[in-house]
Amino acid sequence: MASQSSQWNNNTAFLLAATGSAVGLGNIWGFPYKAGENGGGLFVLLYIFFVITLGLPVFMAEVFIGKKGKSNPVSSIETLAKKSKSSSKWSIVGYGGILASLIIAGYYAVIAGFVINYGFISADKGIDKAMRFLLPMLFVLVIAMVGYGAVAGDFSSGLNYLFSWKAEDFSAGTIQAAIGQAFFSMSIGMGTLMAFGSYMPSDQKVSKASAVVVTADTGVALLAGLAIFPLALGLGFSPNAGDTLVFVTMTEVFAQLGSVGQFVGPLFYFLLAVAAFSSMISILEPSVAYLTQKHSMTRAKASTYVVAFCFLLSLISVAGHNVWSNLSIGALDNPFEAMKYFADDFLLLLVGTGMSIFVGWRLEKVIDADTMGIHNKALMGLWVFILKVISPVFLMVIWTLGNLQILFDIRFF
Ligand code: TRP
Numbered sequence: 067m068a069s070q071s072s073q074w075n076n077n078t079a080f081l082l083a084a085t086g087s088a089v090g091l092g093n094i095w096g097f098p099y100k101a102g103e104n105g106g107g108l109f110v111l112l113y114i115f116f117v118i119t120l121g122l123p124v125f126m127a128e129v130f131i132g133k134k135g136k137s138n139p140v141s142s143i144e145t146l147a148k149k150s151k152s153s154s155k156w157s158i159v160g161y162g163g164i165l166a167s168l169i170i171a172g173y174y175a176v177i178a179g180f181v182i183n184y185g186f187i188s189a190d191k192g193i194d195k196a197m198r199f200l201l202p203m204l205f206v207l208v209i210a211m212v213g214y215g216a217v218a219g220d221f222s223s224g225l226n227y228l229f230s231w232k233a234e235d236f237s238a239g240t241i242q243a244a245i246g247q248a249f250f251s252m253s254i255g256m257g258t259l260m261a262f263g264s265y266m267p268s269d270q271k272v273s274k275a276s277a278v279v280v281t282a283d284t285g286v287a288l289l290a291g292l293a294i295f296p297l298a299l300g301l302g303f304s305p306n307a308g309d310t311l312v313f314v315t316m317t318e319v320f321a322q323l324g325s326v327g328q329f330v331g332p333l334f335y336f337l338l339a340v341a342a343f344s345s346m347i348s349i350l351e352p353s354v355a356y357l358t359q360k361h362s363m364t365r366a367k368a369s370t371y372v373v374a375f376c377f378l379l380s381l382i383s384v385a386g387h388n389v390w391s392n393l394s395i396g397a398l399d400n401p402f403e404a405m406k407y408f409a410d411d412f413l414l415l416l417v418g419t420g421m422s423i424f425v426g427w428r429l430e431k432v433i434d435a436d437t438m439g440i441h442n443k444a445l446m447g448l449w450v451f452i453l454k455v456i457s458p459v460f461l462m463v464i465w466t467l468g469n470l471q472i473l474f475d476i477r478f479f
Contacts (some may be wrong), residue, residue: 069137069358069359069362070136070137070264070359071136071137071138071261071264071265071355071359072265073265073266073267073268074265074266074267075267076267077267077269077270077275079265080262080263080265080266080267080270080275081275081278081279082198082201083262083265083344083348084253084259084262084275084279084348085201085278085279085282085283086201086341086344086345086347086348087253087258087259087262087344087345087347087348087349088251088252088253088279088280088282088283088345089201089204089282089283089286089341089344089345090341090342090344090345090346091174091177091178091338091341091342091345092247092250092251092287092345093251093283093286093287093290093341094208094286094287094290094312094338094341095177095309095311095312095313095338096247096250096251097113097247097251097287097290097291098290098291098294098295098311098312099307099308099309099310099311099312100243100247101113101228101291102295102305102306102307102308102311103243103306103308104235104239104240104243104244105232105234105235105240106227106228106229106230106232106235106305107226107227107228107229107230107231107232107235108231108232108233108235108236108240109235109240109243109244110228110229110288110291111229111231112240112241112244112245113244113247113248113287114284114288116244116245116248117248117252117280117284119452119456120245120248120452120456120457120460120461121248121249121252121254121280122276122277122280123422123449123452123453123457124249124254124255124418124421124422124453124457125252125254125259125276125279125280126272126273126276126438126449127421127422127424127425127426127453128254128255128257128259128260128263128421129259129260129262129263129266129272129275129276130263130272130425130429130433130437130438131143131146131260131263131421131424131425131429132259132260132261132262132263132264132266133263133264133266133272133437134146134429134432134437135260135264136264137264137355137359138160138257138260138261138264138352138355138356138358138359138360139160139163139164139256139257139260139261139352139355139356140157140160140161140164140356140360141160141356141359141360142160142260142264143156143157143159143160143260143424144156144157144160146424146428146429146432147424147428149432150428150429150431150432152424152428156420156424156428158420159417159420159421159424160257160260160352160356162256162413162416162417162420163255163256163257163260163352163417164256164257164352164353164356165413166255166256166409166413166414166417167256167257167258167349167350167352167353168353168372168375168376168379169379169405169408169409169413170256170349170409170410171346171349171350171372171376171379171380172376172378172379172380172382172383172405173379173380173383173402173405173406173409174342174345174346174349175346175376175377175380175383176380176383176384176387176402177342178339178342178343178346180313200337200340201340201341201344203337204286204337204338204340204341205286205289207330207333207334207337208286208289208290208293209289210330211293211294211297211330211334212289212292212293212296214297214326214330215292215293215294215295215296215297215300216296218297218300218323218326219296219297219298219299219300219301220296220299220300221296221300223295223296223299223300224291224292224295224296224297224298224299224300225292225296227295227299227305228288228291228292228295236479237471237477237479238464238467238468238470238471238477238478238479239468239471239472241464241467241468242411242415242464242465242467242468242469242471242472243411243468245415245461245464246410246411246414246415246468247410249410249414249415249418250410250414251283251284251287252279252280252283253345253348254414254418255413255414255415255417255418255421256349256352256413256414256417257351257352257355257356258348258349258351258352260352261351261352261355262348262351264355271437271438271439272437272438272439273438273439273440274439294311294312294316297316297319297323298311298315298316298319301318301319301322303315303318303319312338316331316334317331320334350369350372350373350376353368353372354368354369354372357371357372379405382401382402382405383401383402383405384402385401385402386400386401386402386403386404386405387400387402396473396474397472397473397474397475398472398473407472411468411469411472412465412469415461415464415465416465418457418461419457419458419461419462419465422452422453422454422457422458422461423453423454423458425453426450426451426452426453426454426455426458427454430450433446433450
């Protein structure tokens, strides 16, 4: 019998932990470079569109499963499946999430390592307490960079780049990239939100808490774009440097900014490392919760196993950046790209679809207005309809078309 999660005793704990999870490399490293790779404007607009139409509803579904199931991702789903007389096989959705989390952990740690390397710093303080002011500091710094970029960089080109629509960028791959990035950035699809949802105090409402976290996360991603592109474009750098944008391009940008850059640069990488660290912890949480609750391990033992496993996986990811950088797997350039693709664009969307179908079709009777904090019938109906029809159909069509394009270079548009 799986044990239940213990609960947080206040409402800010969920908000802090979930925002700490959501705001990470995905926002500041991933979002700008993917926007750059996919031509800017269209990607950004699609991203915002998907955050609102699919991201928030599926985010709420994931938190709901955790809050109602009160346990690790696998056990929560099993409990709810039983309650709704559904097959216990639905737990595959939870296992899928855990698989995604292990792979993501394997490459995320490596990028976080780059951050520390590029900032030449190391953090040695009580990280959870530090989050309370470091996270707001990251917000403030990014806003300050936007302001500075508006003056010292080329703000109108940056804005134009981020928001202007170029029809030729429209492809299944761009849509899949935008959805994949949206899910990744919001920490959807691998049980993190279920685990955090299971620690939520009973009087906290799923809808409101989800909306706060999703808004903060999207805000930071857009601000990161507004901070980086005006500076990079203004100093004549190319916006599509791929995943080296925040590292190689931005260190060069900071170098050109003289004394301001010498101050802002290290601070930027330091705060990015903090954001990455809190996300990393949340990535490990589904597997740790699973091992402690389902297999009665101590947290220390579970964490050791999970970290050891991720360490081994991360060696593959590291090798993708050097000795195996030419070892392509299908259309994917190297093992690092392959891990990233398989976890972010392949698994997260699959698990997201599974959660959406599970909550929409199997848990309709279990959903209650009070847990969700949605007392308007029409709104509730809309949420369930999105989970039942819109999100599964849309996600699977895009998933199929995107995979055909990326893996086999078969394009329909
Ligand atoms: N959202 C984080 C980021 O933007 C990464 C992350 C943390 C994540 N937990 C997750 C991604 C769970 C997917 C699922 O960097």
